[in-house]
Structure formats: C-alpha cells, structure tokens
Amino acid sequence: MVGFGLEAGRLSNSMRRRLAWAFAGLLTLGTGAAMAQTVPPPAAEPGRVTPELTPPPTPQAQPGVQAPLPEQPVPPGATEVKFVLKDVTFDGATVYNPEDLRPLYADMVGKEVSLADIYAVARRATVKYRSDGYILSQVFVPPQDVKEGVVRLQVVEGFVDKVTIEGDVQGRRDILEAYGERIKASRPLKASELERWLLLAGDLAGVTARGVLSPSQTTPGASDLAIVVEHKGFDAFAKIDNRGSRFIGPWLFVFGGQANSLLGQYEQISLIAATAWEPEELQYGSATVALPVDHDGTTLSFTVSGSHSNPGFTLEKQNIDSATVEGTIDLSHAFIRTREQNLTLGLSFTVREVDTDQHQQPIIDDSLRIVRLHGSYDFVDSVVGDVLGSGWQAVNLIQGELSQGIDVFGASEHGDSKLSRPEADGEFTKFVGTLSRLQGLGVPGLNLYLAGTGQVSSDPLLSSEEFGVGGSTFGRGYDPSEITGEDGVATTVELQYGDTVDLSYLQSYQFYAFWDFGKVYNLDTPGVDDDISLSSVGGGIRVNFIPEISGNFEVAQQLTRVSASSDDGDKETRFLFGLTGRW
Numbered sequence: 001m002v003g004f005g006l007e008a009g010r011l012s013n014s015m016r017r018r019l020a021w022a023f024a025g026l027l028t029l030g031t032g033a034a035m036a037q038t039v040p041p042p043a044a045e046p047g048r049v050t051p052e053l054t055p056p057p058t059p060q061a062q063p064g065v066q067a068p069l070p071e072q073p074v075p076p077g078a079t080e081v082k083f084v085l086k087d088v089t090f091d092g093a094t095v096y097n098p099e100d101l102r103p104l105y106a107d108m109v110g111k112e113v114s115l116a117d118i119y120a121v122a123r124r125a126t127v128k129y130r131s132d133g134y135i136l137s138q139v140f141v142p143p144q145d146v147k148e149g150v151v152r153l154q155v156v157e158g159f160v161d162k163v164t165i166e167g168d169v170q171g172r173r174d175i176l177e178a179y180g181e182r183i184k185a186s187r188p189l190k191a192s193e194l195e196r197w198l199l200l201a202g203d204l205a206g207v208t209a210r211g212v213l214s215p216s217q218t219t220p221g222a223s224d225l226a227i228v229v230e231h232k233g234f235d236a237f238a239k240i241d242n243r244g245s246r247f248i249g250p251w252l253f254v255f256g257g258q259a260n261s262l263l264g265q266y267e268q269i270s271l272i273a274a275t276a277w278e279p280e281e282l283q284y285g286s287a288t289v290a291l292p293v294d295h296d297g298t299t300l301s302f303t304v305s306g307s308h309s310n311p312g313f314t315l316e317k318q319n320i321d322s323a324t325v326e327g328t329i330d331l332s333h334a335f336i337r338t339r340e341q342n343l344t345l346g347l348s349f350t351v352r353e354v355d356t357d358q359h360q361q362p363i364i365d366d367s368l369r370i371v372r373l374h375g376s377y378d379f380v381d382s383v384v385g386d387v388l389g390s391g392w393q394a395v396n397l398i399q400g401e402l403s404q405g406i407d408v409f410g411a412s413e414h415g416d417s418k419l420s421r422p423e424a425d426g427e428f429t430k431f432v433g434t435l436s437r438l439q440g441l442g443v444p445g446l447n448l449y450l451a452g453t454g455q456v457s458s459d460p461l462l463s464s465e466e467f468g469v470g471g472s473t474f475g476r477g478y479d480p481s482e483i484t485g486e487d488g489v490a491t492t493v494e495l496q497y498g499d500t501v502d503l504s505y506l507q508s509y510q511f512y513a514f515w516d517f518g519k520v521y522n523l524d525t526p527g528v529d530d531d532i533s534l535s536s537v538g539g540g541i542r543v544n545f546i547p548e549i550s551g552n553f554e555v556a557q558q559l560t561r562v563s564a565s566s567d568d569g570d571k572e573t574r575f576l577f578g579l580t581g582r583w
Contacts, residue, residue, distance in 0.1 A: 045322070052472060205258070254274040406427065512541070549582075
C-alpha cells in the first residue's frame with residue numbers, strides 16, 4: 001500500500017524521560033571524565049522502526065458462500081402414492097452407519113407416508129452430507145417397488161477421480177501434483193480437503209489457482225478436477241506517508257518488490273527499502289527468501305535487515321548515530337488452511353545487533369539472540385448473526401508469540417557497560433498476544449473493528465524488545481513507539497462504513513472513526529515512570545482510486561499525553577496522509 005502522511009502537531013518529551021536517557025548514556029572517556037550522553041527517545045531508537053514499515057497482518061479467513069443443493073425433481077402425483085413406512089435403507093453409504101441416518105426419518109416409521117415424504121428424507125440426507133463438508137455427495141430416490149414398507153435410497157458419495165494441472169506453471173509441478181493427489185485421496189471428497197490444497201496452491205509464490213470440477217466421463221459418481229494456474233513473475237509497490245516521528249521523518253518513503261519463482265522452486269525473493277525525507281535521518285533495507293520445503297504447507301524463510309538513523313529535529317545537534325543489523329530464520333506450517341479457518345504455527349531464531357554512537361563515542365551496544373514460537377489463528381463466526389440474522393458475520397484474528405532470549409553467540413550480559421537499559425540483558429522471557437474482530441453490523445459495508453494487544457515479560461528488556469504504543473495501529477495520534485515498557489496493553493475501536501463506486505477514478509471508499517488507548521509498565525528503568533499511558537481519537541477515509549493506487553486520509557487528536565516531539569507542550573491534532581501504488 002503506498003501511503004502519504006502529513007502530521008500537523010508534535011508534542012514535547014517529559015523531563016523524566018530525558019533524564020533517564022542522560023543517566024543511561026553516562027560514558028567515561030579516556031581522560032577519566034564523565035560526560036552525559038543523550039540516548040534518543042523511543043520514537044527515534046534503532047530497532048523500533050521496522051514494525052511501521054510493514055503492514056499489520058490481516059486474517060486470511062472470509063465468509064463462505066453456501067453452494068446450492070442439488071435437487072431431485074419430485075415426480076407428479078408423488079403426494080398420492082402412500083404406504084406405511086417400516087424402514088429406510090441407504091445403499092452406498094460408508095461415511096455414516098444406519099443409526100446416524102435414522103433420525104432423518106425416525107418420526108415417520110409406523111405411519112402412513114407419501115412418496116413426496118420419501119423425497120424429503122433424501123433431501124435431508126443430502127443436507128446432512130453437505131453440512132458435514134461432503135460437497136460432492138448426494139442422496140436420491142431410485143426407481144423401486146416398495147415391499148413391506150421398506151424404502152431404498154441411493155447414496156452417491158462423490159469423489160475426484162482425475163486431476164489435471166493446467167495453465168502457466170513456472171515452478172515445481174510436483175508440488176501441484178502432490179496437492180492433486182491429496183484431493184483424490186479424500187473419498188468421499190470433503191470441502192476442507194479441496195479448499196486446503198487449492199488454497200495452498202494459491203499461496204505459492206506468484207500463483208493464482210482455481211479448481212474446476214466436471215463430471216467424470218469414465219467413473220460413475222466421480223468428478224474430474226482441473227487446477228488452473230496463473231503466474232505473476234514480479235510484484236512491486238511504493239508508499240509514501242507522514243507517520244514517522246519528527247526525529248526520523250515524519251515523511252517516509254518505502255519501496256519494495258517480489259520476484260516469484262525465478263529459480264523454478266516457487267521461492268519468493270522480497271526486497272524492501274525505506275528512507276526519510278532527509279535520507280540521513282533514516283535508511284532501512286531488508287531481503288527475504290521464502291520457499292516451500294515439502295508438499296504439506298511448510299515454509300522456510302530467511303530474512304536479513306539493516307537500518308541506520310541519524311535523528312534530526314531536537315536531536316540533530318546531539319550527533320546521534322544508530323544502526324541495527326538483524327537476521328532471522330523461520331520455519332512455519334499451515335496446520336489448517338480453509339476459507340473460513342486458518343491456523344499457522346512457526347519457530348524462528350533471530351540475531352540482532354543494535355549500536356548507537358554519540359559524537360562518535362559508543363553509548364549503546366545490544367546483542368540479542370532470540371528463539372520465538374509464534375502462531376496465528378483466524379476464523380469466521382456467526383455468533384451474533386445466529387441471533388440477529390444475516391449480515392452480522394465476523395472475522396477474527398488471534399496471534400501469539402513466546403520469545404526467549406538466550407545467552408549464546410556473544411549475547412549481551414547483565415552488567416555490560418553499554419546496554420540500552422541498564423537493568424536488562426540478552427536473557428529474557430516474554431509473551432505478546434493480539435486479538436482483533438471485524439464485526440458486520442447488518443448493513444452492507446457497515447462494520448465495527450475491535451482490536452487489542454498486550455505484552456508481559458518476566459525480566460527487564462533491552463529497548464528493541466520493549467512493548468511500544470503509538471503509530472498507525474494503536475495510538476494513531478502519536479509517533480511510533482511514543483511510549484515503551486516491558487509490559488503493556490493497547491486497544492482500539494473503529495466504526496467503518498464503505499461501498500464500491502462505479503467511477504473511472506474511484507473504485508471504493510471507507511469512512512471510519514476510531515478511539516484508541518495504550519499503557520506501558522516499566523520494570524526497574526531508573527528515572528522513568530512505572531506506568532505511562534496515552535489515548536487518541538479521530539477519523540478518516542480509505543480509498544481505492546484504481547486497482548493499482550490506494551490512499552488514506554486521517555485526522556487524529558491526542559487526548560491524554562503530550563507527544564515527545566511537541567513544539568509547544570500542547571496536545572496536537574495531526575493530519576495524516578498516505579498513498580500506495582502497486583504493480
């Protein structure tokens with residue numbers, strides 16, 4: 001998403017926070033004299049820029065579309081054909097035993113029924129199969145002579161007999177063929193299996209995949225499946241916004257691109273570069289290589305990134321020079337992949353080096369080695385819709401990450417002289433959790449978005465691992481990481497209304513109004529309040545001008561806290577603007 005952002009007011013730093021940075025930056029020079037150094041406030045610290053450069057994760061789940069049931073025509077005069085029903089048999093049923101199907105007709109046994117009633121039983125049986133996910137299965141009434149009140153129904157438990165791969169295959173065909181074999185192995189075919197393997201095909205780098213089912217020409221009761229593949233070799237985007245801080249911004253430019261399956265392995269190579277309006281204030285770059293490692297939805301990725309900042313504004317004369325270098329290897333697996341429910345778990349290892357100099361003298365040297373266990377679960381529910389009706393479905397996202405800092409490969413140790421937080425070190429345990437819900441409100445385009453996040457740590461943390469509030473998700477009226485602490489919570493509520501537009505220069509829009517709040521708690525950080533909070537309110541509009549260009553215009557009012565970058569010590573009204581282009 002390309003975004004332009006323009007921020008109106010900026011608020012000043014608290015004196016206690018500035019004193020904390022001064023104490024943390026005391027450095028003994030070679031002459032033995034002590035000289036107070038100024039460490040940048042959280043919004044300008046290295047290692048805290050990256051989250052604002054990448055969009056927050058969004059749910060993959062989406063409300064499903066109910067496929068129409070196949071209908072067997074009821075013959076004329078069926079209501080006139082009557083008999084006393086004693087039993088019903090289901091020929092060809094393997095999924096259910098007779099007792100599972102008996103409730104479909106139990107109330108009719110021993111009573112006079114019509115042939116039309118039997119057709120209704122067959123339809124209820126088809127509904128049961130379809131409701132349980134057997135999307136090709138059907139129950140129908142075959143021609144028969146009813147003897148002694150026993151009716152025979154025929155069950156076709158549909159499956160896929162043949163799979164073909166069609167279209168522009170630019171990667172490993174064996175992966176697509178393996179997905180096809182998994183679909184064939186589902187007998188009778190379940191919707192969850194068909195969705196999983198088709199969606200995983202579409203998750204491959206550059207791939208758009210769709211399935212086309214047709215009746216088998218050779219096998220009764222079966223279908224043939226064509227997996228039609230389209231391939232896009234390259235993707236690119238450019239973004240401009242003013243959501244940076246005045247120390248490293250506020251205008252930020254982000255450029256990125258992806259090369260899909262250049263080596264024919266369905267690998268994806270992603271590059272991102274970012275800079276501030278004044279390039280010396282911020283330079284950032286990252287490269288990621290991700291590729292499938294099996295035929296089951298497991299992905300391995302490698303990421304390296306680096307950033308350099310020389311904060312401006314009130315820090316310009318301090319000559320602060322900060323750099324962060326980071327590398328991560330991540331292994332993740334899609335345990336559930338369907339249209340309405342997804343679960344992914346992963347394990348990663350990160351190496352991070354954070355260094356800050358002032359007047360060419362080192363004042364911060366953090367070394368982190370972190371193992372993370374992370375998970376993401378998203379799903380669609382109709383809890384409210386079951387009460388209020390259609391249009392009240394919701395999409396939910398639950399994320400969690402357990403991080404363990406370990407003392408290996410030169411990680412920072414307690415007592416090191418140049419730690420960003422004097423009471424912290426490279427060994428720590430923390431958990432971060434995020435919940436969000438997009439709730440439909442019964443009117444097309446009208447939604448309520450609710451989200452919350454929090455972090456808890458058992459140990460004091462180095463600055464890049466602290467919980468931050470402020471920025472484009474929580475605390476939108478403030479700079480990114482306006483306040484930080486080991487523990488923290490944040491929440492936002494947003495009312496949305498949008499619609500599509502049939503104009504050459506405008507495709508869709510969404511108006512929104514929001515309120516947010518965040519609070520952080522500091523463990524043993526000298527000179528810093530134990531808990532700090534902020535809140536803001538505002539609104540704006542998101543627009544898709546054409547398929548390639550989207551924008552965001554927002555006004556945010558600070559409610560409870562003066563920003564660290566304020567000129568006059570007053571709470572500000574900020575005007576934010578973003579524009580994104582995609583190719």
